[in-house]
Amino acid sequence: MNGGERLAAVLAVHGVRSLFTLCGGHISPLLVAAKARGLRVVDVRDEASAVFAADATARLTGVPGVAAVTAGPGVTNAITALKNAQLAQSPLVLIGGAAPTALQGRGALQDIDQQALVAPHVKFLRRVRRVADLGPALSEAFAAARDGVPGPAFVECPVDLLYDEASIRQWYAEAGGRGKGLSDRLLRWVLERHTRRLFAGAQRPFVARAGESGVPRAPDGAVARAARALARAERPLCVVGSQALAQATNAARLADALERLGVPVYLSGMARGLLGREHPLHMRHARRDALRQSDCVLLAGVACDFRLDYGRHVRRAAKLVAANRSARDARLNRTPSIAAIGDAGEFIERLAEKLGERAQRTEWVSELRARDEEREADIDARAAREGEHVNPVALFRALDAIAADDALFVADGGDFVATASYILRPRSPLSWLDPGVFGTLGVGAGFALGAALARPSAEVWLVWGDGASGFGLAEFDSFVRHRIPVIAVVGNDASWAQIARDQERLLGDDVGTTLARTAYHEVARGFGAEGFEVKHLRELEWTLRRARDAAAAGRPVLVNVWLDKTDFREGSISM
Numbered sequence: 001m002n003g004g005e006r007l008a009a010v011l012a013v014h015g016v017r018s019l020f021t022l023c024g025g026h027i028s029p030l031l032v033a034a035k036a037r038g039l040r041v042v043d044v045r046d047e048a049s050a051v052f053a054a055d056a057t058a059r060l061t062g063v064p065g066v067a068a069v070t071a072g073p074g075v076t077n078a079i080t081a082l083k084n085a086q087l088a089q090s091p092l093v094l095i096g097g098a099a100p101t102a103l104q105g106r107g108a109l110q111d112i113d114q115q116a117l118v119a120p121h122v123k124f125l126r127r128v129r130r131v132a133d134l135g136p137a138l139s140e141a142f143a144a145a146r147d148g149v150p151g152p153a154f155v156e157c158p159v160d161l162l163y164d165e166a167s168i169r170q171w172y173a174e175a176g177g178r179g180k181g182l183s184d185r186l187l188r189w190v191l192e193r194h195t196r197r198l199f200a201g202a203q204r205p206f207v208a209r210a211g212e213s214g215v216p217r218a219p220d221g222a223v224a225r226a227a228r229a230l231a232r233a234e235r236p237l238c239v240v241g242s243q244a245l246a247q248a249t250n251a252a253r254l255a256d257a258l259e260r261l262g263v264p265v266y267l268s269g270m271a272r273g274l275l276g277r278e279h280p281l282h283m284r285h286a287r288r289d290a291l292r293q294s295d296c297v298l299l300a301g302v303a304c305d306f307r308l309d310y311g312r313h314v315r316r317a318a319k320l321v322a323a324n325r326s327a328r329d330a331r332l333n334r335t336p337s338i339a340a341i342g343d344a345g346e347f348i349e350r351l352a353e354k355l356g357e358r359a360q361r362t363e364w365v366s367e368l369r370a371r372d373e374e375r376e377a378d379i380d381a382r383a384a385r386e387g388e389h390v391n392p393v394a395l396f397r398a399l400d401a402i403a404a405d406d407a408l409f410v411a412d413g414g415d416f417v418a419t420a421s422y423i424l425r426p427r428s429p430l431s432w433l434d435p436g437v438f439g440t441l442g443v444g445a446g447f448a449l450g451a452a453l454a455r456p457s458a459e460v461w462l463v464w465g466d467g468a469s470g471f472g473l474a475e476f477d478s479f480v481r482h483r484i485p486v487i488a489v490v491g492n493d494a495s496w497a498q499i500a501r502d503q504e505r506l507l508g509d510d511v512g513t514t515l516a517r518t519a520y521h522e523v524a525r526g527f528g529a530e531g532f533e534v535k536h537l538r539e540l541e542w543t544l545r546r547a548r549d550a551a552a553a554g555r556p557v558l559v560n561v562w563l564d565k566t567d568f569r570e571g572s573i574s575m
C-alpha cells in the first residue's frame with residue numbers, strides 16, 4: 001500500500017464517509033486512494049470551506065470530520081476554520097500536504113514552517129517522517145481529537161511519503177543524477193540512505209486500526225453534591241451548551257435525562273433543538289433575567305464567557321454547578337460551587353438517575369413560561385410591522401412555519417442570524433449549526449456542505465447575512481457539481497448591519513460597513529443553481545416553497561431577500 005492508501009484505510013476504519021478537500025499535487029495520492037476506498041471526495045473552492053465542512057460533520061455525527069489540504073497556501077487558508085473548530089471544541093482531523101522530506105528548507109515549492117503556523121490552533125500535531133508512521137499517526141490524531149476537550153488535530157504528510165516506494169526511489173535516484181565525481185556519489189549515497197529511512201518498516205503488511213478515546217467522567221461525589229443542590233433549590237435552572245453534545249449519538253438520551261430532571265432549560269449552540277420545537281421545560285427568551293433569579297444554576301458544557309457576561313448573569317448567592325470537560329472552562333471568570341470535570345451530557349444522565357422522580361417547581365416554571373410567551377407575543381407584533389421590503393422578523397416567522405420537520409439550520413451572519421436565533425425553532429437534536437464562540441463569519445457554505453452530507457435526507461437551510469455570504473458564495477459551484485441541495489436565504493440589507501449599528505451610533509460614520517443590494521441569486525444561477533429574488537413580503541412564502549421544492553429535487557437554491565431596516569437587535573452588544 002502506498003502512503004495515500006494507508007491514510008485512506010485509516011479513514012475508513014474510523015467510519016469516515018466524506019473527505020473534504022481542495023486538490024494539490026502534494027495530496028493527490030490520498031484523494032485517489034480515498035475514492036478507491038469508497039469515500040466521497042468533495043472538492044471545494046477554498047480550503048476554509050473544507051475545514052468548516054469537516055467541523056460540521058464532526059458536530060453532527062460525533063465522528064471527527066476530515067479535510068485534506070495541500071502544502072503551504074492550502075494550510076494557511078485553513079487556519080481560520082481550524083481556530084474556529086478549536087474554540088468550538090469540535091473534533092476534526094486536518095491532513096496537510098508538505099514538500100518532499102529531502103527538499104524541506106531548500107526552497108521547495110510551498111515549503112513553509114507549517115508546524116509553527118498550525119501548532120497554536122490544534123490539540124495534536126504530528127509531522128510524519130516515515131511511511132510506516134502514517135497510519136498510526138492518523139489513528140492517534142482521531143483519538144486525540146475526540147479525547148478530553150475535543151478539538152482539531154493536524155497530521156502533516158510530505159508528498160514523498162504518499163507515493164509508492166518504487167516511484168519515490170526512482171525520483172530520488174534521478175535527483176541524484178549520473179555524475180561520477182565525489183560530490184555526486186556522496187549525494188546519491190545520502191539520497192539512498194534517506195529513501196531507505198523513509199520506507200523503513202513499510203514492507204510489513206499494514207493493518208489500519210482505530211484510535212481509541214474515552215469519555216471523561218465527573219467523580220461520583222460531584223454528581224451527589226449537585227443532586228443535593230438541585231433537590232434543595234426552589235428556582236433551579238439549567239443551561240446546556242454545545243460541549244454537552246460532544247457525544248453526538250447520545251443526544252436522545254441526554255434529552256430524556258433533561259426531561260426527567262424537570263428543571264427549566266436554556267439551550268445554546270449545538271444543544272439547540274435538543275428538546276424539540278416546543279417543550280414545557282424549554283425556555284427561549286429572557287435568559288439573563290432567569291439566571292439572575294435562579295438559586296441554583298447548572299451550566300452543562302457552558303463557560304462563563306462574554307455570553308454570560310463573564311459569569312455576572314448568575315447571582316453571587318446562587319449555587320453554581322459547572323459540568324465541563326475542561327477544568328479551565330468550568331472555572332472561567334467564576335469559581336463554581338461544584339465543579340464536575342467530565343462529560344456534561346453524561347453528568348446530566350447520572351444526575352437524573354440519582355434524583356429520580358420529583359415534583360416540578362410549577363410556579364417557577366410557569367413564571368418563566370409566562371415571560372417566554374410575552375416575548376413571543378412581542379415578536380408576533382414586530383412581525384406584523386410592514387415596510388417597503390421584507391421585515392426579517394416576519395421572514396423568520398414564515399421560514400419557521402415552512403421548513404420541514406427534519407430541517408437543519410446553519411447560521412452565518414450578524415444581526416440577521418441573531419434575529420433568526422430568537423425566532424427559528426430547531427426541530428430536533430443537532431439541527432442547528434453556528435460558528436460558536438469565535439463568531440467567525442464565513443462558516444456557512446462549509447457547514448451547510450458538511451451538514452448536507454452528514455444528513456442526506458434533511459432539508460438544509462443556510463441563514464446567510466449578505467456580508468457573510470461573500471465568504472462562501474463560490475461554494476455554490478461545489479454545491480452544484482456535487483449535487484448538494486442547500487437552500488440559502490440571504491438577508492440582503494446592503495450592510496454589515498451588526499457592525500454598522502454600533503459604529504454609526506458611537507462614531508457617527510458608517511464607513512466600511514455598507515454593501516450594495518447585490519443580485520446574489522444571479523451569482524448562484526451563474527454557478528448553475530436556482531436563484532430567486534424576494535423584494536416584498538407577499539412574494540416570500542411562495543418563493544420559500546419553491547425553494548424547498550427545488551432542493552427536494554436535488555438542486556441547490558439561493559433566495560435573495562431584500563430586507564427592511566429593523567430595530568429588533570437594537571441595544572444588543574457584539575463584543
Ligand SMILES: Cc1ncc(C[n+]2csc(CCOP(=O)(O)OP(=O)(O)O)c2C)c(N)n1
Pocket residue numbers: 412413414415416417439440441442464465466467468469491493495496497498499
Ligand atoms: C471573519 C469575520 N470578519 C469580520 C467579523 C466582524 N463582524 C461581525 S458581524 C459582522 C456583520 C455581518 O454582516 P452580515 O453578514 O451582512 O449580517 P447583518 O449583520 O448585516 O445582518 C461583521 C463584519 C467577523 N465576526 N468575522
